[in-house]
């Protein structure tokens with residue numbers, strides 16, 4: 309669409325029209341422009357004009373809108389979820405691996421204790437926890453992530469949200485869960501565990517339980533945390549208390565239930581005991 313006062317192709321004043329008055333202040337929201345800064349087109353013109361390069365679609369301000377929309381969609385989908393636990397674990401755990409059966413028992417047990425199960429919605433350990441939750445008749449949630457190799461949400465997800473950005477998705481895992489249970493996993497799982505530990509350790513969130521399942525798998529990491537990180541003074545002994553390790557599904561669930569109960573008995577947010 310072209311403007312009444314300029315020729316669309318050249319931005320010059322159209323025949324018989326007055327040029328833009330560059331002696332007048334030009335207001336664009338809070339911005340004031342004068343002389344050479346006075347634009348030759350209005351904001352509406354730029355919005356309604358479909359010609360020209362489309363590079364702006366890939367520019368950061370536009371990206372911010374997409375990021376914002378992921379938060380809005382995620383909050384909207386999960387706001388009424390009720391009590392939930394986020395379960396993490398390897399995307400590569402095969403259905404015949406004992407960890408898969410552990411994930412199924414965990415998913416079912418969490419449902420039995422009144423929790424929805426939130427996972428990354430992918431294959432492996434995520435699928436196992438969703439399967440257990442789904443088959444136990446509970447709420448099985450998958451927060452998928454757009455990856456170059458598309459895997460899609462596993463078939464046991466009943467409520468799914470697909471994210472483009474990892475950080476928006478990670479907010480949902482924390483915001484809507486009463487605790488984290490972590491099955492054996494690789495880099496993705498480690499990232500999720502350590503982000504949770506960091507949030508609790510720095511008191512950026514109300515403390516929540518982080519339970520690692522599979523003691524044999526996690527032993528090497530715990531040894532390193534004690535033998536290297538603690539020994540070097542990069543973490544403190546109390547930081548190690550932020551995680552619990554167990555092989556027992558009932559114990560993992562009991563830890564979350566107990567923490568949930570203790571938190572419910574605490575004064576509500578805003579009374580000085582919680583971090584913003």
Ligand SMILES: C/C(=C\CNc1ncnc2c1ncn2[C@@H]1O[C@H](COP(=O)(O)O)[C@@H](O)[C@H]1O)CO
Pocket residue numbers: 395396397398399400427428429430431434452453455459492493494495496497498500
């Ligand atoms: C590797 C394969 C598929 C990957 N698909 C994923 N879908 C959803 N979420 C994923 C996926 N991969 C990683 N994640 C997240 O990280 C954790 C698992 O990562 P790990 O490196 O496998 O431990 C998991 O909790 C997800 O949130 C095809 O096999």
